[in-house]
Amino acid sequence: MFGFSIFLNEGLTSETTDYIEEMAQNGFSGIFTSLHIPEDDAAQYRKRLTDLGAAAKSSNLELMVDISGEALDRAGFSFDRVDKLNEIGVTGLRMDYHISNQQIAKLSQQMLIALNASTITETDIQELRAASANFDHLEAWHNYYPRPETGLDKEWYHKKNKWLQGYGFTVQGFVPGDEQLRGPLYQGLPTLEEHRGLHPLAAALDLLADTDKVYIGDSGLSAETLRQFSFYMKEETLKLRVEAFDKQVEYVLGTHINRQDEARDVIRSAEARFKKIPHVEPLPARARELGSVTIDNANYLRYMGEIQIVKRTLPADEKVNVVGQVIDQDKALIQHIKAGQKFSLESVEK
Structure with a gap:
């Protein structure tokens, strides 16, 4: 209550x-x-x-x-x-x-x-x-x-x-x-x-x-x-506001569910595999900070289209496009996205 x-x-x-x-x-x-x-x-x-x-x-x-x-x-x-x-x-x-x-x-x-x-x-x-x-x-x-x-x-x-x-x-x-x-x-x-x-x-x-x-x-x-x-x-959904870095952010917006097999480093969208996503061209690699919103590009082969929110700082990866960033005010919500938790990503202006 x-x-x-x-x-x-x-x-x-x-x-x-x-x-x-x-x-x-x-x-x-x-x-x-x-x-x-x-x-x-x-x-x-x-x-x-x-x-x-x-x-x-x-x-x-x-x-x-x-x-x-x-x-x-x-x-x-x-x-x-x-x-x-x-x-x-x-x-x-x-x-x-x-x-x-x-x-x-x-x-x-x-x-x-x-x-x-x-x-x-x-x-x-x-x-x-x-x-x-x-x-x-x-x-x-x-x-x-x-x-x-x-x-x-x-x-x-x-x-x-x-x-x-x-x-x-x-x-x-x-x-x-x-x-x-x-x-x-x-x-x-x-x-x-x-x-x-x-x-x-x-x-x-x-x-x-x-x-x-x-x-x-x-x-x-x-x-x-x-x-x-x-x-x-x-x-029963956590809404996170995301600053867009690239137009590919459109691929990640909307409602997701964190996978039941909860990962240590990232939140993995269980819905990503069911989304119809076109060929994801690689973007210039950039470091993945807490709150980075990413999508795997074509270099990740069968993982292309995987959508994640980063829970801890990770290095740049040429196979992973950083398309947005959870705004500072909402970063504290990330730790509450546990296994099976629904979350929604919404684009906002910087």
């Missing part, structure tokens, strides 16, 4: 409402927002949350709200009447700080509750059990980290998730956006530090190895990245 973030530092505009509808139409299933309220904005935040809840309901989206101990009260809501939150479209609460396990257990009887995945301990679990928490309504959501160098270590994250999933928790993590990054630092909002600045879909696929829900931490995705997410969710 993929979700995205909408923050309440300003009221919902028509552009934001359109963005919510667009994300829903492209396969996203949930919204994350935060109710950490400046003192002078409490009344505004109640209206903004109500408006966001209405937009979420209109698009059939889940709405998870990050709260601290006093945030609900200052916004005019109450832990004692969470049904009022359900009425406006809030489907879950993420517990931040100053909320006891006893209170969490009580709330879990009424709605979905997300615990802080990074800080929950064995003691917390035992206290929740003792307080008769409904573990079917408990999930574990990680933080995002605005400041560079403070995101989680990947190995630690995997170990923590394995422990959480051992207790049956659904686990969530954040990846950065690539448009409308959140201030004041504008450095992305990833859970893992190594994902900062990475292609959002590549980061999301990385998390999906052991993460059940992946949300975009920042407030926006570029139109092209959203299209790549949508294509992956609807077609």
Whole structure:
């Protein structure tokens, strides 16, 4: 499941409402927002949350709200009447700080509750059990980290998730956006530090190895990245944008499947042998860098027409034509084209 973030530092505009509808139409299933309220904005935040809840309901989206101990009260809501939150479209609460396990257990009887995945301990679990928490309504959501160098270590994250999933928790993590990054630092909002600045879909696929829900931490995705997410969710296909080097690039564009016998150095199109490709004249040989898109020429005899994406730097070969290059932004997607994975090559202007 993929979700995205909408923050309440300003009221919902028509552009934001359109963005919510667009994300829903492209396969996203949930919204994350935060109710950490400046003192002078409490009344505004109640209206903004109500408006966001209405937009979420209109698009059939889940709405998870990050709260601290006093945030609900200052916004005019109450832990004692969470049904009022359900009425406006809030489907879950993420517990931040100053909320006891006893209170969490009580709330879990009424709605979905997300615990802080990074800080929950064995003691917390035992206290929740003792307080008769409904573990079917408990999930574990990680933080995002605005400041560079403070995101989680990947190995630690995997170990923590394995422990959480051992207790049956659904686990969530954040990846950065690539448009409308959140201030004041504008450095992305990833859970893992190594994902900062990475292609959002590549980061999301990385998390999906052991993460059940992946949300975009920042407030926006570029139109092209959203299209790549949508294509992956609807077609299970990774779309890669390719800068053309020669008109022979036309031979390689379109949808392919990586062969089941996955090669070490290259991604091999299983579809290439079924394509009707004319005689492929040799081009001047050039080094094959990560992301080079190639087609074997007539010098490769019966291999003529084989289509590949290069996964590691390889030397020039007079039998192999380099006809294009995966653009820098999309190179991180290449490592996710495993055996049997569908991918599509699309030509773009430099």
